[in-house]
Structures are given as C-alpha cells and as structure tokens.
Amino acid sequence: xxxxxxxxxxxxxxxxxxxxxxxxxxxxxxxxxxxxxxxxxxxxxxxxxxxxxxxxxxxxxxxxxxxxxxxxxxxxxxxxxxxxxxxxxxxxxxxxxxxxxxxxxxxxxxxxxxxxxxxxxxxxxxxxxxxxxxxxxxxxxxxxxxxxxxxxxxxxxxxxxxxxxxxxxxxxxxxxxxxxxxxxxxxxxxxxxxxxxxxxxxxxxxxxxxxxxxxxxxxxxxxxxxxxxxxxxxxxxxxxxxxxxxxxxxxxxxxxxxxxxxxxxxxxxxxxxxxxxxxxxxxxxxxxxxxxxxxxxxxxxxxxxxxxxxxxxxxxxxxxxxxxxxxxxxxxxxxxxxxxxxxxxxxxxx
Amino acid sequence: xxxxxxxxxxxxxxxxxxxxxxxxxxxxxxxxxxxxxxxxxxxxxxxxxxxxxxxxxxxxxxxxxxxxxxxxxxxxxxxxxxxxxxxxxxxxxxxxxxxxxxxxxxxxxxxxxxxxxxxxxxxxxxxxxxxxxxxxxxxxxxxxxxxxxxxxxxxxxxxxxxxxxxxxxxxxxxxxxxxxxxxxxxxxxxxxxxxxxxxxxxxxxxxxxxxxxxxxxxxxxxxxxxxxxxxxxxxxxxxxxxxxxxxxxxxxxxxxxxx
Numbered sequence: 146x147x148x149x150x151x152x153x154x155x156x157x158x159x160x161x162x163x164x165x166x167x168x169x170x171x172x173x174x175x176x177x178x179x180x181x182x183x184x185x186x187x188x189x190x191x192x193x194x195x196x197x198x199x200x201x202x203x204x205x206x207x208x209x210x211x212x213x214x215x216x217x218x219x220x221x222x223x224x225x226x227x228x229x230x231x232x233x234x235x236x237x238x239x240x241x242x243x244x245x246x247x248x249x250x251x252x253x254x255x256x257x258x259x260x261x262x263x264x265x266x267x268x269x270x271x272x273x274x275x276x277x278x279x280x281x282x283x284x285x286x287x288x289x290x291x292x293x294x295x296x297x298x299x300x301x302x303x304x305x306x307x308x309x310x311x312x313x314x315x316x317x318x319x320x321x322x323x324x325x326x327x328x329x330x331x332x333x334x335x336x337x338x339x340x341x342x343x344x345x346x347x348x349x350x351x352x353x354x355x356x357x358x359x360x361x362x363x364x365x366x367x368x369x370x371x372x373x374x375x376x377x378x379x380x381x382x383x384x385x386x387x388x389x390x391x392x393x394x395x396x397x398x399x400x401x402x403x404x405x406x407x408x409x410x411x412x413x414x415x416x417x418x419x420x421x422x423x424x425x426x427x428x429x430x431x432x433x434x435x436x437x438x439x440x441x442x443x444x445x446x447x448x449x450x451x452x453x454x455x456x457x458x459x460x461x462x463x464x465x466x467x468x469x470x471x472x473x474x475x476x477x478x479x480x481x482x483x484x485x486x487x488x489x490x491x492x493x494x495x
Numbered sequence: 496x497x498x499x500x501x502x503x504x505x506x507x508x509x510x511x512x513x514x515x516x517x518x519x520x521x522x523x524x525x526x527x528x529x530x531x532x533x534x535x536x537x538x539x540x541x542x543x544x545x546x547x548x549x550x551x552x553x554x555x556x557x558x559x560x561x562x563x564x565x566x567x568x569x570x571x572x573x574x575x576x577x578x579x580x581x582x583x584x585x586x587x588x589x590x591x592x593x594x595x596x597x598x599x600x601x602x603x604x605x606x607x608x609x610x611x612x613x614x615x616x617x618x619x620x621x622x623x624x625x626x627x628x629x630x631x632x633x634x635x636x637x638x639x640x641x642x643x644x645x646x647x648x649x650x651x652x653x654x655x656x657x658x659x660x661x662x663x664x665x666x667x668x669x670x671x672x673x674x675x676x677x678x679x680x681x682x683x684x685x686x687x688x689x690x691x692x693x694x695x696x697x698x699x700x701x702x703x704x705x706x707x708x709x710x711x712x713x714x715x716x717x718x719x720x721x722x723x724x725x726x727x728x729x730x731x732x733x734x735x736x737x738x739x740x741x742x743x744x745x746x747x748x749x750x751x752x753x754x
Contacts, residue, residue, distance in 0.1 A: 329611045336610035337603050344597040347586035356572035356601030
C-alpha cells in the first residue's frame with residue numbers, strides 16, 4: 146500500500162468517526178452521548194498512560210495525581226469569580242484564583258501544563274528508581290496529591306470539592322482531544338524517540354551502551370503522558386461538573402491499569418479498545434441487573450451482578466489472551482492488509 | 496602525543512573485595528588486543544569501567560586526550576566507545592533493524608516536538624537513520640533478516656547482531672565481551688573473519704575478552720592477561736602461550752607437580 150493511499154484512508158476514517166459523532170450529537174439520547182463522552186476522555190487517559198507503562202515499561206501508579214491536578218486547575222480557571230464565591234463557603238479562595246476567569250480552552254491547556262510541571266518535579270526522584278520501587282514512589286505521589294486536595298481548603302475547597310461547573314465538555318471536545326492524543330502519541334512511539342523508550346523497556350543497560358540517555362527519554366514520556374492526563378482531567382471535570390478529592394483515588398489508576406492490560410500493554414490500539422470496553426461495557430451490562438423473564442421463570446435483578454460478570458470477562462481475557470487483546474500489535478492499514486491476505490490465502494485451495 | 500586510549504592505575508573495589516587493582520593499559524589506533532584471564536579475574540569489571548557503567552574507585556581513563564572517568568555510559572558511547580555484552584543483551588521484542596536504529600538515537604538532531612508533529616525535517620532524519628541501519632545490516636550480511644524479531648534469530652546471529660549494533664554507533668573503539676562464547680566451530684571461524692573485516696575496513700581499535708584460546712591466539716596482535724584483578728602479563732600470542740605465570744594462573748599454582 147502506498148503512503149498516499151494510506152493517508153487518504155486515514156482522512157476517510159476520521160471523517161467517518163466525526164460523521165458518526167455528528168449523528169449521535171444530533172439524534173442520540175443524553176445517555177448515549179454521556180457514554181460516548183466518557184469513552185473519549187478515557188481513550189485519552191489510557192493512551193497517555195500506556196506511553197509510560199506499556200512503551201517505557203515503567204509501573205507508574207500515579208496518573209490519578211496528574212488527572213486531579215488537571216481537573217482542579219481547569220475547574221478553578223474556568224469558573225467565574227461569582228461561582229467560586231458560591232462554592233467556597235468555609236473560607237474564600239486565595240487571591241489570584243478568586244479573580245481569574247479564562248475561556249475553557251485556555252483552562253485545558255493550563256491543566257496540561259500544570260500536570261506536566263508536576264511530572265517534571267517528581268520525575269527527579271521517581272526516575273532514580275525502577276520496578277517495584279518506582280511503583281511505590283508514584284503510588285505515593287498520587288496519594289499525596291489527593292490528600293493535598295483534601296487539605297488545601299483555600300485552593301481546592303477541601304473535601305467539599307467544586308460543584309456546578311459549566312458542562313463545557315461535549316463530543317467535539319472529548320473526541321477531538323482523544324484524536325489529537327492518539328495521533329501525537331503514536332507518532333512519538335513510531336519515531337526514534339519511541340524506539341529509544343522501547344529499548345529502555347527491553348534492556349536498559351544495553352540501551353545506555355547504545356547511547357540512549359534513559360533519564361531524558363523517560364522524562365519525555367512522563368511529561369507528555371502527564372500533559373494529556375491533565376487535559377483529560379480538565380475534560381472530566383467539565384463533564385461530570387462536580388469534582389472532589391474522592392474522585393481521584395487509587396481506584397482511578399487501577400481502572401486505567403486494567404484498561405491497558407486488557408487491551409495489551411504497549412499497544413495504543415489496545416489502550417483504545419480497553420478504554421472503550423471499560424467505559425461502555427460497564428454500562429451495557431446493566432441489563433443483567435434488571436429482572437428478566439425467560440419463559441415462565443422470572444429472575445429477579447441482582448444489584449452488583451454486572452461487576453461479577455465484568456470481572457469474569459476480564460479474567461477470561463487474561464486467561465486466553467495473556468498479553469491482552471492486541472498484544473503489542475497496532476491496528477494499522479498494513480496490519481489489516483496482511484490479515485486480509487492471510488484470510489484469503491487460507492480460503493483458496495493450494 | 497596523547498595515546499588513543501589509556502587506563503591509568505585504575506582500581507575498583509566492591510566493599511572489601513578488590514575486583515580490579517592498579518590496572519593500566521594503553522591502546523593505539525587500529526589495534527586488536529585480547530584480554531584474557533581465569534573466571535573472576537576482573538575482565539568484565541574492566542569493560543564496565545571503560546564504558547562508564549561502573550565508576551572506578553581510583554585511577555583515570557583517558558580517551559583521545561580527554562578524561563572520561565566520570566562520564567555516564569551514553570556520553571561515552573557518543574564519544575566513540577561501543578561494547579557488546581557477555582550475556583546477549585538485544586532488544587528482543589524489537590525487529591533487527593530497530594535494534595540497529597536505537598544506536599543512532601544519540602545522533603538525532605530534530606526535537607521530539609518535530610517527531611510528534613511529523614515535520615519534514617524529522618522525517619528526513621528518520622529516513623537517514625533507517626538507511627544507515629540497513630546499510631550496516633547489509634555489510635554484515637543480515638539485511639534479509641531486517642524485519643525479523645531479534646529474539647527469533649539463532650544464537651550465533653544474535654551475537655553477530657549485537658556486534659553490528661555496536662558498530663552502528665560509529666565507534667573508534669569496540670569492546671567485545673566473549674564474542675564467540677557458546678558458538679560452534681563454523682560460527683567461530685565465520686565470526687573471526689567478520690571481526691577482521693570490520694577492522695580492515697573501518698580501522699577501529701578492538702579489545703576483546705575471550706576464553707577460547709585458539710580464537711584469541713589466532714586473531715589478536717597483543718594479549719593482556721589478568722588474574723585476581725591484576726595485570727600479570729602482556730605480549731604477543733607466542734610470548735603469552737609460553738609464559739609460565741600465565742600457565743600457572745590457568746592451570747593452578749603447581750609448577751612442581753610433575754617432579
């Protein structure tokens with residue numbers, strides 16, 4: 146396949162995607178749009194998380210910290226001074242925040258930059274260690290951010306959180322950012338910078354001996370991942386319109402980890418599939434909690450049943466596809482072509 | 496005049512153990528030198544210090560007149576010292592050509608932003624790196640395996656690929672840690688021809704650790720022997736093979752056993 150043909154296919158599929166979104170935006174129910182928004186935000190989160198865990202091979206357990214920083218930054222900047230006054234009942238918000246009010250897009254960029262700045266600061270201690278130790282340090286970071294959000298009442302309004310944000314996040318925002326994140330991060334992975342990151346994952350000593358500076362490569366991955374996590378945090382805040390520290394517990398990280406492991410660690414396509422399955426699957430399984438009638442039997446709805454089934458599905462995926470659904474493969478036009486050729490080859494008799 | 500490469504009175508201790516003690520060596524441009532010694536003599540530790548993976552406890556390492564003792568490994572590689580490893584350390588889940596392409600990473604000019612935005616400058620750079628890597632593979636006769644995954648190669652070719660990967664950094668000096676360990680006789684002959692060819696073509700200095708005496712005696716111009724972290728002899732292959740100290744280091748200290 147020629148490059149020109151491939152880029153045409155890319156443009157066509159983007160048109161198809163946004164055409165579908167347009168249809169949903171116009172004719173879909175509020176519930177469907179809500180799920181689609183969720184999917185878009187979680188694709189951004191999973192793809193940027195996969196850059197560190199899958200491509201660089203670091204067990205980073207603190208993305209909830211970056212998401213929280215992004216969500217609070219974006220929310221505090223986009224709220225009007227009057228809204229802030231309504232929210233902060235215990236004590237007024239500190240000075241510069243009390244008067245700042247910027248457009249949504251500026252607040253999103255600021256959210257990304259704030260998260261990346263924190264990533265820069267913590268990368269010095271974090272990247273000195275590897276493996277389990279790195280997991281513990283990043284886990285600690287995530288918890289520290291959450292606790293600080295709880296304690297910093299003059300900035301984050303403490304455990305009360307921020308309420309009544311304007312629901313800026315629509316399908317265009319969530320999927321626009323998701324598309325941008327996927328394209329940009331995948332370009333990085335395919336470039337020589339991504340190659341250096343994979344080399345560090347495979348064998349750090351050998352990578353160093355080949356002239357790769359691990360600290361620089363990993364810091365780069367960390368900053369980019371945090372940047373997009375921060376933006377996604379801002380989108381999340383303006384999607385659910387209420388944020389509080391309880392939203393950004395380790396459970397959020399854990400969900401992201403499940404997404405990228407089920408999809409296939411190290412595969413952007415896998416991260417996308419994981420995000421879609423997780424955000425949509427959990428909702429689609431709600432039917433099993435409703436009372437069902439099979440013939441003359443009536444099965445009463447059992448609350449919590451969908452989580453049981455969901456866990457079973459996850460276990461089956463890991464049992465039968467040990468490296469996740471995609472492994473480390475990417476769904477590209479070349480990949481599809483080779484699969485299709487194989488399929489045809491298998492059908493034609495020799 | 497400055498020597499090409501020099502280690503001056505280098506010592507490395509691990510706690511109470513002196514792995515390498517007062518070790519000095521000078522290499523000239525284009526030499527092929529062997530470093531031999533019984534197991535645990537400190538040969539690999541010496542390599543690790545030369546490439547910056549370990550810092551010497553004392554002593555200096557000079558490369559083309561510059562003190563590189565405290566530089567990190569990636570900068571030493573960029574300055575022109577490349578190595579292979581005793582136990583193969585390929586990037587096993589990456590393709591053969593990608594393994595080589597990593598070696599060019601330090602020379603990349605365009606920024607990561609250019610990579611993320613897909614700017615033409617970066618695309619040219621990627622193309623240059625890929626072509627250079629394919630050329631390296633072609634010279635080594637591995638071009639037909641370029642898109643194979645490194646872990647799927649047979650053992651002998653994995654060793655060879657590791658050497659090609661080191662050469663792709665365009666080094667002035669190449670350190671080979673047991674290049675023929677575990678190879679069969681045919682592979683050994685082929686590899687020694689390959690090493691000779693590299694040297695003749697690019698004129699790089701090669702220092703190699705090896706336990707296979709036939710291979711070492713055959714290929715090296717000069718041999719250095721270590722035992723218990725110290726240098727015990729140096730000379731041409733003939734001198735070394737008849738040196739009583741070397742024989743006793745290898746066979747045990749029992750020169751009177753035959754009496």
